[in-house]
Structures are given as structure tokens and as C-alpha cells.
Amino acid sequence: MTDFAATRAAFDLPEGVIYLDGNSLGVLPRGAAARVERTIRAEWGERLIRAWNDAGWMTQPARVGDRIARLIGAPAGSVVVGDTLSIKVYQALAAALALRPGRRIVLSDSGNFPTDLYIAQGLLDTLGQGHELRVVAPEEVAGAITGDVAATLLTEVDYRTGRLHDMAALTRVAHEAGALAIWDLAHSAGAIPVDVTRAGADFAVGCTYKYLNGGPGAPAFIHVAPRHAAVARPALAGWMGHEAPFAFDAAYRPGAGIERMRVGTPPVIALAALEAALEVWDMVDMRDVRAASLRLSERFIAEVEAQCPALELASPRDAAQRGSQVSFRHPHAYPVMAALIDRGVIGDVRAPDILRFGFTPLYLSEQEVVRAAGVLATIMRDEAWRDPRFQQRQAVT
Amino acid sequence: MTDFAATRAAFDLPEGVIYLDGNSLGVLPRGAAARVERTIRAEWGERLIRAWNDAGWMTQPARVGDRIARLIGAPAGSVVVGDTLSIKVYQALAAALALRPGRRIVLSDSGNFPTDLYIAQGLLDTLGQGHELRVVAPEEVAGAITGDVAATLLTEVDYRTGRLHDMAALTRVAHEAGALAIWDLAHSAGAIPVDVTRAGADFAVGCTYKYLNGGPGAPAFIHVAPRHAAVARPALAGWMGHEAPFAFDAAYRPGAGIERMRVGTPPVIALAALEAALEVWDMVDMRDVRAASLRLSERFIAEVEAQCPALELASPRDAAQRGSQVSFRHPHAYPVMAALIDRGVIGDVRAPDILRFGFTPLYLSEQEVVRAAGVLATIMRDEAWRDPRFQQRQAVT
Missing domain, CATH: 3.40.640.10 (Type I PLP-dependent aspartate aminotransferase-like (Major domain))
Known part of the structure; x- marks a missing residue:
């Protein structure tokens, strides 16, 4: 069994953020910065051209x-x-x-x-x-x-x-x-x-x-x-x-x-x-990742559909027909996402009207998914996305 | 006028090495490791997907x-x-x-x-x-x-x-x-x-x-x-x-x-x-780099030709016809270079018989060039390259 507490501990997650965009850019593994620093200072810096062989480049x-x-x-x-x-x-x-x-x-x-x-x-x-x-x-x-x-x-x-x-x-x-x-x-x-x-x-x-x-x-x-x-x-x-x-x-x-x-x-x-x-x-068995991913995304769909009638599911309803992301349609997808990001829930948008949310069990918990849906529900209910601050389209990859 | 003491101070050079291979892989600029760390920790780690816009990626x-x-x-x-x-x-x-x-x-x-x-x-x-x-x-x-x-x-x-x-x-x-x-x-x-x-x-x-x-x-x-x-x-x-x-x-x-x-x-x-x-x-004017490069390479050719009769200049003799590297031919180029690297003078080899030396005034002094030629002369005079340790061909890029 994959230990998702252990995998989560392998990442550096920013404070105050629920990250539902690992389908676009994954988060920083704790080991990556140190490994890169070693490659730069000890291999490139010290070994120079010799590192092609002795560092296995x-x-x-x-x-x-x-x-x-x-x-x-x-x-x-x-x-x-x-x-x-x-x-x-x-x-x-x-x-x-x-x-x-x-x-x-x-x-x-x-x-x-x-x-x-x-x-x-x-x-x-x-x-x-x-x-x-x-x-x-x-x-x-x-x-x-x-x-x-x-x-x-x-x-x-x-x-x-x-x-x-x-x-x-x-x-x-x-x-x-x-x-x-x-x-x-x-x-x-x-x-x-x-x-x-x-x-x-x-x-x-x-x-x-x-x-x-x-x-x-x-x-x-x-x-x-x-x-x-x-x-x-x-x-x-x-x-x-x-x-x-x-x-x-x-x-x-x-x-x-x-x-x-x-x-x-x-x-x-x-x-x-x-x-x-x-x-x-x-540390990971992909079957465990799949099971956890479906649990997270099913829960997210249920929460959003219960609380946000204006959002229309754009992903297949049958979990077996989906990857590890869930999308909803809304005619004002861009400002809705901008408002969501402003409150620390990060997903992204695809033209013209798709709100995308990625589920990454290695570092995402069910509790966070429920909280994210709650923030989204508040924004929809209050129409917080109508705030002029959120009207500018942002390109995110 | 380019201040080559200032440019040299901008690089992290390994101890005990004279590096004549900047034509293959340049040395580590002091600012690079810190910049990469900032990009990894502060931009990727903290800003995540938002960095595509707000960090200018x-x-x-x-x-x-x-x-x-x-x-x-x-x-x-x-x-x-x-x-x-x-x-x-x-x-x-x-x-x-x-x-x-x-x-x-x-x-x-x-x-x-x-x-x-x-x-x-x-x-x-x-x-x-x-x-x-x-x-x-x-x-x-x-x-x-x-x-x-x-x-x-x-x-x-x-x-x-x-x-x-x-x-x-x-x-x-x-x-x-x-x-x-x-x-x-x-x-x-x-x-x-x-x-x-x-x-x-x-x-x-x-x-x-x-x-x-x-x-x-x-x-x-x-x-x-x-x-x-x-x-x-x-x-x-x-x-x-x-x-x-x-x-x-x-x-x-x-x-x-x-x-x-x-x-x-x-x-x-x-x-x-x-x-x-x-x-x-x-900090650099390329005309100054060119002048310094020619000074370094002319000096290297003069020193090597005076001390190493077995090495044949493979580069144009006319400085105006050369870039910023100097090559010599020797039938045992590989072990000669291996012996040289073993003594801290790093150049490289190109098949079948070329010893290559690059001149990079931003971080290389004339004194080092003279010392490098002296080490090469010692190796050639003593035939130190015949040592079995140096007989293995190394691929360097």
C-alpha cells in the first residue's frame, strides 16, 4: 500500500494554498532543489567537463x-x-x-x-x-x-x-x-x-x-x-x-x-x-494512486454539484472514463478561477469556458478537496467573481 | 575597457585547475546557482503555476x-x-x-x-x-x-x-x-x-x-x-x-x-x-575579449612550440584566421590529454589526434596559460602519457 502521508512529506507545499493544478505544473519535490544545487556546484562547478563521465551526465x-x-x-x-x-x-x-x-x-x-x-x-x-x-x-x-x-x-x-x-x-x-x-x-x-x-x-x-x-x-x-x-x-x-x-x-x-x-x-x-x-x-503503486484519485475527484464532483448549480460538469460522469482531473463549464470561467486563486485555491482555465481541477493524491488530501469545493461554492453564491479585479484574463499553462 | 579581474571574480573556479576547456563547457558563474535556487524554491515552489506570469517565465x-x-x-x-x-x-x-x-x-x-x-x-x-x-x-x-x-x-x-x-x-x-x-x-x-x-x-x-x-x-x-x-x-x-x-x-x-x-x-x-x-x-566589450584571447593563444602557441617539438600546430598560424581555441596534433592525443588532466590542466581531445585548448579571457590569465604549457612540456619530455593509467580513451563533449 502506498503511504500517502509519506509521499506528501516528500514535497514542499506553499502555505495557505490548495493546489488543484498538478495536472499543469506539479509541485516541488523536497529533493529537487538540493539535487540541482549539487549538480550545479559539485558537478558543473567542481568537475566541469569531467562530469560528463564521472557524474553520469x-x-x-x-x-x-x-x-x-x-x-x-x-x-x-x-x-x-x-x-x-x-x-x-x-x-x-x-x-x-x-x-x-x-x-x-x-x-x-x-x-x-x-x-x-x-x-x-x-x-x-x-x-x-x-x-x-x-x-x-x-x-x-x-x-x-x-x-x-x-x-x-x-x-x-x-x-x-x-x-x-x-x-x-x-x-x-x-x-x-x-x-x-x-x-x-x-x-x-x-x-x-x-x-x-x-x-x-x-x-x-x-x-x-x-x-x-x-x-x-x-x-x-x-x-x-x-x-x-x-x-x-x-x-x-x-x-x-x-x-x-x-x-x-x-x-x-x-x-x-x-x-x-x-x-x-x-x-x-x-x-x-x-x-x-x-x-x-x-514509494508509489499506481493502483493506489488511481483509487485515491477517483476518491478525491468523486468527492469534489459531489461537493461542487451539491453547492454550485451554475457549474456544469464537463468531464465524463463515469469515473472509469476520466483521467485524474475534473472540469466544469461556466460562461465566466476566467474571473471565477481568478477569484478562486485569490482565495488560495489554484486550478486553471481552458478557453473558452472550462474550469480545470487536477487531483494528485501524492500531495493532496480529501479534506483539502472538500475545502476547495467550499471556497468555490462561496464564490459562486456571492458572485465574488464579478469583482473588477478578476476580470482580466490570465494565461496559465 | 573590460575589467578582466572583475569578470574573473564573477566565476566559481575549482581549486588547483587550469581550465582550457571553456570552448566545450564554460565554468560556473557565481550568480547561476543562487538564481536557479531562487527559481526553484521561490518561483516553482511558492508561486507554482502562477509563476508563468508573475515570474516572467x-x-x-x-x-x-x-x-x-x-x-x-x-x-x-x-x-x-x-x-x-x-x-x-x-x-x-x-x-x-x-x-x-x-x-x-x-x-x-x-x-x-x-x-x-x-x-x-x-x-x-x-x-x-x-x-x-x-x-x-x-x-x-x-x-x-x-x-x-x-x-x-x-x-x-x-x-x-x-x-x-x-x-x-x-x-x-x-x-x-x-x-x-x-x-x-x-x-x-x-x-x-x-x-x-x-x-x-x-x-x-x-x-x-x-x-x-x-x-x-x-x-x-x-x-x-x-x-x-x-x-x-x-x-x-x-x-x-x-x-x-x-x-x-x-x-x-x-x-x-x-x-x-x-x-x-x-x-x-x-x-x-x-x-x-x-x-x-x-561588463564585457567583445573587442577586449578578442584582443585578450589572441594574446593568450599566441603565448600558448609560442610556449608549446618552444618546448614540445612532438606537437604539431593544427590551428591556423595566423591569429586572424582563428577563433578562440588552439589545437595541436599528436598520434597519442588521448593519453597525452589524460596525463594533462591528471595534473590539473583541462583541455580535451577530438578524434583521431587533436588536442584542443580553449582560451576564455573572462576567467583565464596569461600566467595560467604559461603554467599550462609548462605542464604539457613536462609530460611530453618525460613521456608521462605512456603511464598505463592514461591509456583509456575518454569521451568528453
Whole structure:
């Protein structure tokens, strides 16, 4: 059993705040600041260039990748960390398309995070080979996987509503149609149990600054199924993905397996924070996290619906169909959230009318969730959001 | 006049080391560790998601870019920071090729850093439109810029020999042939005076962990000449390069000017270290750095050549033809460098036989350079490098 008092003690939480935005930016793990300081002062400062070898900087992307692999059901050696999620989406999709040269359709859905769609469209435009990005409604994906689809590009948990795709079922449909399945786990890794192996995913990507608490702008990850690892073509053929980076050969030869998905020099300082953040997960069983997450989110929905008739649930009502967030709609979502943040309850907003609340059992208690709902109820009842102070839209990521 | 005692005091240098490898990884600026700690504890830890706005995280890539712009002769608003150099090379070349749709040749030289060549080849393979990467000897570049060249992709300072290309002259030749000029400033920014505007460069890219001291794996930069900024097509169309990232539109619309070259979520912690590192440059006039760099490197060459007949100068003898590094050849370069590092003089090696020494006047004195040459002379005279301890090859970046 996961000891959630112990996990909570592993984080530095600010005073006077109930944080329901760990689905956007996770909180600070106690070990991260000290680890980064050590990396900066003792490794960079003292060892300088020698630290590439003697502090293990060069092997860090795969070492950190292995920690993530465990959380998403991937075998060791099949995940590597670096760059941003956008870049990793580009790599995964480019590799998938090269494996399906005769097909011209990339299938995604309108609930996907925009950067996935932008990156896909940018890649297809760059290819200039008549590929089409076909975007359907989330519930129409299964029926749209026709024999001309090269790859599906789907985010398992919808960033706006928390709606959960059935990864295993959709992957099966994709494979039956001869397509490859790419899964974006941005809102899944550390949020819900994930098993890319059992689901048969071909590629998976994700970010580490949400539920994994890697820090603002922490590097992303990519998983390539072992059956593709030796043949996947890295479109972003950077030197760190070369079979022998320090041979400085004129010609590129892709590295063994997942190593080829590395691109440039690894972001050592960011990786130090992420590595410390991932150590917290040694204490965690994802099934316990799922159970606690559902308990927290069900309680939040019940409290809000009982007290705030003006808010409309935007997430699936069936807990099994949700990730670890709950969203409500309100025509004045922005000022409502501004008023809520002003009173120490932090969630965020997605255009045009979505209030988002993330549930992170590692550091969030049921009592706090009940208190947060109470604060929200007070704001709605008093219409506190009409205060001119809260009328300015704030962009939050 | 730059006060080099003051700049030296801005760095934390390890005891007992003479560091001649700032061309690979710059040393730790005193302000960087404290700045990162503040970003982690006070911004991430306390402000959490709110820090995207109130700590200025969202605008940091352009703000830091402006600091670099000043050092490379680029106007404010024409440089943005993020990703790695490999990614920025990809973006620059993809944008350049889209501006020259009728041409199929990318011209580079055999002295270019391999990742530039790998990334270029990877892009051309991805395009699949019959482009050719033509690689000639560095001294043959000018003559090889024919009317079918879409873009030249050159690194101003050769990473092995320190040989300096004439950026203005080659750019002029490129433009006369109707080609675009992309310059990699990895070994130029902070090393020598650079003026991309006067040279007429179309795109410039570089890394920040060498002479700029941004830290291991610090993010890269890209400059787009203002005349191209509104039309350059970002092949890596990430959400942070969108005109309105938080509108979450289904369709990508490139941001204004250089903003479109942003890709994913910015690496906030790494950017904090880099921003602190760049503040040191407020004290610096690049002309003084150049004069001091030449004084240090000329002295080093004179000392080594007087004392080490077995070492052959691999850099141009004419100081005007060099960047801020000096290289020597020796058939046993690896063990020689290992012996040198063992005695506290840190340089590095490039396959197969190059000993590299970087000169960084911000924190390196002439006295140290003379001492370093003396240690090298002792090792060569005693053949100390034959010690079995030094026979293992070490990869250093």
C-alpha cells in the first residue's frame, strides 16, 4: 500500500494554498532543489567537463527514462528523456510515417492538445507528399481508422475534459487496420496506471512537469516499442542519437534502440531536478494512486454539484472514463478561477469556458478537496467573481 | 575597457585547475546557482503555476534571446532561446529551404560539427524531394556556391582546428548566387566579435554552454534576420510558436517574428542559469575579449612550440584566421590529454589526434596559460602519457 502521508512529506507545499493544478505544473519535490544545487556546484562547478563521465551526465537520459518506463508499463531500455513533448511528437510521427510509406492519413481527434496537431500538420507540410491530418471527434476515432491510416496520434486523457480514451482497444483497431498507434501520455504518466506494452502501443510520448513533478519546462520522454526500435528512423538525427557520437563521423548511423531518439546535448540541470522528482515514485503503486484519485475527484464532483448549480460538469460522469482531473463549464470561467486563486485555491482555465481541477493524491488530501469545493461554492453564491479585479484574463499553462 | 579581474571574480573556479576547456563547457558563474535556487524554491515552489506570469517565465526565451542578440550583432527581438542546437539547425535549414523552393543543394564543409551535417541529412531525407547535402573542404566553400545552392550551412569556427570562416565574405558570395546563409555560432558567441547584421546572415544558431557559460546542456539560440522573420516557416510548429498559444486553436498560425521559432514549453530552470550567466557579459566589450584571447593563444602557441617539438600546430598560424581555441596534433592525443588532466590542466581531445585548448579571457590569465604549457612540456619530455593509467580513451563533449 502506498503511504500517502509519506509521499506528501516528500514535497514542499506553499502555505495557505490548495493546489488543484498538478495536472499543469506539479509541485516541488523536497529533493529537487538540493539535487540541482549539487549538480550545479559539485558537478558543473567542481568537475566541469569531467562530469560528463564521472557524474553520469551522458547516460542520464536513458537512466531517467528507465524510471519513467516503470510508470507506463514499458520495458527498461525503451524510454529516453530529452527535448520537449512537441519535439518528441514530431519524432514519433515521423518515424511512424516512415514505417508506413504507402499510407497518407494521420488520424487524430479534436480533443487532442493543440501542439500535437500543430506539430503533425507542420511535419506533413514539410514532407509535402500529400499526407492529410484527419481530425475527428473523440468518440468517432474507432470508426475512422480506415485502411489508409498510417498512424493514429491520440492523447489518452483529454486536457480539457479529462475524458479517457481506451488505449488498448483503439490500438487494437489501429493494428487491425494496419496502422501504427502513437499515444501522448502527457496527462496519464503519474496520473493513472498505464501499460503501453499490454496495450501494444507503437510509440508513446509525454511530458514530465505535470503529475511527475519534474519542474517547469522539464524534458519530455519518448517510448518506442522494442519491435520498432532497431528500424525506427529518427528524423531529427542529432549527434547524441548517433551510434558513436564521439567518433565525429561524417555520416549519421542511428544508435542502438531507443538511444537513436536522443537529439542534442542533454539538459543536465533540468534532468537533475527530474531525476530527484522521479525518486518519489519508488514509494508509489499506481493502483493506489488511481483509487485515491477517483476518491478525491468523486468527492469534489459531489461537493461542487451539491453547492454550485451554475457549474456544469464537463468531464465524463463515469469515473472509469476520466483521467485524474475534473472540469466544469461556466460562461465566466476566467474571473471565477481568478477569484478562486485569490482565495488560495489554484486550478486553471481552458478557453473558452472550462474550469480545470487536477487531483494528485501524492500531495493532496480529501479534506483539502472538500475545502476547495467550499471556497468555490462561496464564490459562486456571492458572485465574488464579478469583482473588477478578476476580470482580466490570465494565461496559465 | 573590460575589467578582466572583475569578470574573473564573477566565476566559481575549482581549486588547483587550469581550465582550457571553456570552448566545450564554460565554468560556473557565481550568480547561476543562487538564481536557479531562487527559481526553484521561490518561483516553482511558492508561486507554482502562477509563476508563468508573475515570474516572467513565459517571456524568458525572448528576454534571454535579447541578451545574446547584443553579443552577435543582432537587433533586439531577432533571437529566441530554447531546445538544443541540433533542433535549431533543423529549424533554420527547413525555413531556408522553404524560402528557396526551386533549389536542391545544401552546401556545407567537412569541418562542420557532425550534428549539423546529421541534422541536415536527416531533414533532406525526411523531405524526400531530391535535395543533396554537398560537403566540400572548408577552403573550397566559396568556389562551390553555385546557382543551384539553396542554402549554405557553415560553422564559423571549426570545432577541431579553430579555423575561422569569413562570415561576411561567404555570405556575400551566397547572396550573389541567390542562396541563403545559415551560420552556426557555437564556437563564436562569446568567443569573438560577431556581427550577423553587418555580415548579412539570413539565419544564425548557436549553443550557450561553451563561451557563454550557460551550464551543461543549456538551451540553444536561433536568430532570424528581420527581413525573413515574418515569412520564415517553422517546420517544428509547436504551440509556443503559435500566435496565441492559449487560444488553443485547432489550426496553427505562426507567431509574430522570431516568436514562431519557439517550439515547446520553455526549460525554465535551465533558462534561469543561462540568464544569470549572461549578466556577466554586461561588463564585457567583445573587442577586449578578442584582443585578450589572441594574446593568450599566441603565448600558448609560442610556449608549446618552444618546448614540445612532438606537437604539431593544427590551428591556423595566423591569429586572424582563428577563433578562440588552439589545437595541436599528436598520434597519442588521448593519453597525452589524460596525463594533462591528471595534473590539473583541462583541455580535451577530438578524434583521431587533436588536442584542443580553449582560451576564455573572462576567467583565464596569461600566467595560467604559461603554467599550462609548462605542464604539457613536462609530460611530453618525460613521456608521462605512456603511464598505463592514461591509456583509456575518454569521451568528453
